[in-house]
Amino acid sequence: MNDGIKILIADDHSTIRTGLKHILSHAFSNVTFGEAITGSETLKKISGGDWDLVILDINMPGKDGLEVLTEIKENDYSVRVLILSMYTEDQFSVRCIKAGAFGYLSKTADDKQIVEAVQTILNGRKYISPDVAQLLSIELVQGHEGQPHEYLSDRELQTFLKIAVGKSVTKVADELNLSVSTVNTYRFRVFKKMNAKSNADLIRYALDNKLI
Structure with missing residues (x-):
């Protein structure tokens, strides 16, 4: 074997x-x-x-x-x-x-x-x-409540993690082989799902949860 x-x-x-x-x-x-x-x-x-x-x-x-x-x-x-x-x-x-x-x-x-x-x-x-x-x-278990980032789709999570380490939308688009407008759409969804108002909020969340 x-x-x-x-x-x-x-x-x-x-x-x-x-x-x-x-x-x-x-x-x-x-x-x-x-x-x-x-x-x-x-x-x-x-x-x-x-x-x-x-x-x-x-x-x-x-x-x-x-x-x-x-x-x-x-x-x-x-x-x-x-x-x-x-x-x-x-x-x-x-x-x-x-x-x-x-x-x-x-x-x-x-x-x-x-x-x-x-x-x-x-x-x-x-x-x-x-x-x-x-x-x-x-x-x-029905009704299990996870952390906000657990409800992100894979693409949204990838976008979130890259923004959280300081990458620009243009850089994220290049790395994920997506258009800038598509990444902006994912970024908007991330902000909405995570109740964030700025990239700084995402960075703070990622640091607090040891995601970066």
Whole structure:
């Protein structure tokens, strides 16, 4: 089962990529790795390779992990994805699982958890940690009230996160490959849903909720 495993590690931090290769090369025999630094590079390598698993960060230059997940689904790529993010499970795990990820881990996870998640996914099953399982069960409870950013669509969330780190509407449009008018529409919806009056309000919210 461990023969000929191909794992693509998509993260813009070299220390993370190196650390994961070290952990997984000791846990699995005959494993080869690919690396990607941006979302666009990740998608290019997915389309051109036969990967058993993609370990994907959310925060990446250009297209973020959420957009990569969306395009994987839209293009019907038969690749399993494990999200490994600096965001804690309560912030993005449910959204990522719903978007098609096979598992979600925070970067605070220890080596044993990472190996367990990878093994579970390589065996064809989704990796649902106890924390994520609880969040998914809460999501099913009718009337559950989440935080304002949880009600944003994927595009609205992407727009919000990019504005929250100081990017202009023009820059956001360029990175998401959208028109400026479309991004302005998403920005308006974000302001309305989050009861924000300025970019400063969005930045403050993102900082308070450790989203940036």
